[in-house]
Amino acid sequence: MKPNFFRELWVSLMLMIGLMGCGPMATNTEDQPMAESTETVRQFLERSEQESLVLGRETGAANWVRATYLTPDTAVIAAKAGERGLAFQNELFERAMGFRDQPMDAESARIIELILRGSFMPAPNDEALRAELSQVSTALEGLYGAGEYCDPDTGICRSLPELENVLATSRDYDEQLQAWIGWRTVSVPMRPMYERFVELNNIGARDQGYEDLSQIWKGGYDMDEADFDLESERLWSQVEPLYESLQCHVRAKLNEQYGDSRVPLDAPIPAHLLGNMWAQTWSNIYDLVEPYPGVASLDVTASLQSQNYDAVRMTEMAEAFFTSLGLPELPQSFWQNSMLTKPADRDVVCHASAWDLDNGNDPRIKQCVEANEDQLITLHHELGHIYYFLLYKDQRPFLKGGAHDGFHEAVGDTIVLSMTPAYLQAQGLVPSVAISKEALINQQMKLALDRIAFLPFGKLMDHWRWPIFTGEVSPEDFNESWWALRREYQGVAPPVPRSEADFDPGAKYHIPAHVPYMRYFLSHVMQFQFHQALCNASGYEGPLHDCSIYGSEAAGERLGAMLSMGASQPWPNAMRAITGQERMDAQAILAYFAPLSDWLAEQNQGRQCGW
Ligand code: X8Z
Ligand code: ZN
Secondary structure, three states: OOOHHHHHHHHHHHHHOOHHHOOOOOOOOOOOOOOOOOOHEEEEEEEHHHHHHHHHHHHHHHHHOEEEEOOOHHHHHHHHHHHHHHHHHHHHHHHHOOOOOOOHHHHHHHHHHHHOOOOOOOOOOOOOHHHHHHHHHHHHHHHHHHEEEOOOOOOOOEEHHHHHHHHHHHOOHHHHHHHHHHHHOOOOHHHHHHHHHHHHHHHHHHHOOOOOHHHHHOOOOOOOHHHHHHHHHHHHHHHHHHHHHHHHHHHHHHHHHHHOOOOOOOOEEEEOOOOOOOOOHHHHHHHHHHHOOOOOOOOOHHHHOOOOHHHHHHHHHHHHHHHHOOOOOOOHHHHHEEEEOOOOOOOOOOEEEEEOOOOOEEEEEEEOOOOHHHHHHHHHHHHHHHHHHOOOOOOHHHHHHOOOOOHHHHHHHHHHOOOOOHHHHHOOOOOOOOHHHHHHOOOOOOOOHHHHHHHHHHHHHHHHHHHHHHHHOOOHHHHHHHHHHHHHHHHOOOOOOOOOOOOOOHHOOOOOOOOOOHHHHHHHHHHEEEEEEEEHHHOOOOOOOHHOOOOOOHHHHHHHHHHHHHHOOOHHHHHHHHHHHOOOOOOOHHHHHHEEEEEEEHOOOOOOOOO
């Protein structure tokens, strides 16, 4: 999702919860003015909605231009717009506080509650500090977006997508190491800025009556913070054994490739060997771990390239999946206004994002699409956000948002689960569909390298930030605490010694861009629940991993019912609308991967797993 103010206003206000220990709102329908004001809650909300539409248009335009044209000038424009946005956010919060204990209708109560959950980037009441917050935030994301690494020997400079390609395709230990170290030079100057950024956010959080930013971040889930901690721990404990089993097998295969000295069998995996800059998804090294080599080729990247797919055709393919479910076509403005490729002449923030501009009338994506499978998957992910925007367009402005932020992240990923070998064959992207145990295990391994490998990374990002927000971890330990979590959760380690002169967390987009990350962990669990439910709705009866909802209007209707609710109700209601259940649960992801799980257990027999 779009970071900074625009996201703040249009999404985060609607996604957060917490309410500083308040009980449920009264729900009668009186609409009385506050004692010291003549404005009723309905008038207040209607006025605020109008103001937010006007301001949102302006900040949205400034942020879009900034993200797609990184220059010192656009930094000034975006930071200024951000300042106005933050001031509005604070006024809104303060006024909403005044209505907190007033009787009001249920819809107004829901909106007031969402406003009082605070913002992912709460701003200080002091004007100068607010301006500073906006500037630091803009500068941090700019450093990331314009980041490049110049080789001191050759003088050749490479951007993030180029360095990522090295990790994705090279199997040379040192070449990968250079790309990995190189990208981490970009985040070093972020360290003092990030420290100040956290201070400013915490001042903002305290100005709004919260203890610190972590309380706000954990408060967005229609449950209290302690229960949220318990829920996320419960989900992790459900999937952790499968992750450890996958890690064990992949380590053994990397050991075969790189040898005992480089990948010892009793230690964490060096973080630069997993095919991804952050070791968060591993499908790029599928060639090294393919269980049954040559059985049922799944090389979508090769097909996209040999068939000369470009960004528009790939986006059309993703759109066609959604329309096959009976969902609408993308508006013409989407095609006119989106940025689908990396411009050759300027710096942009390449990290993919979806934008809900002009109150639902101008949805866009920004992505540096290249012809490969990762990018095709990300396009489906981004269109998931766009279809959420389109379907909740008629909700009131502050109710436009995911049921919680994990829902927003899960929509497109759910669709990707339907891109089965049979579907890909029908699209001409894989040659033929072999139906055999071996083919199934290959297919599951490929997906597990993305979806199972991601889980601990999805969880640890905010486990790093929360104690920084509370002050339990101090700036002198930023890097050490990062690597302690990487080791604990993922079983990966830095390939070269790191120190507090480095700032490795800043080399991951969501840290400088200040995007909470637990949403992706939750999404990776929930998307399998959604997939299962949509498969059932489509009338499908076979094993879950073979199901594709492509072409099922019944599935589309079920999905649409959930999407159109936006944030108007607590998320368990949205969960019930799509799955019939009210909880997040990992049973579906475990059921999906049951065949691979058994296979991994056999492979790991006699191995010493763990790290
Ligand atoms: O940031 C994203 C999306 C935009 S919301 C491209 N994702 C996370 C990441 O890249 O780290 C999707 C998966 C996880
Ligand atoms: Zn997303």
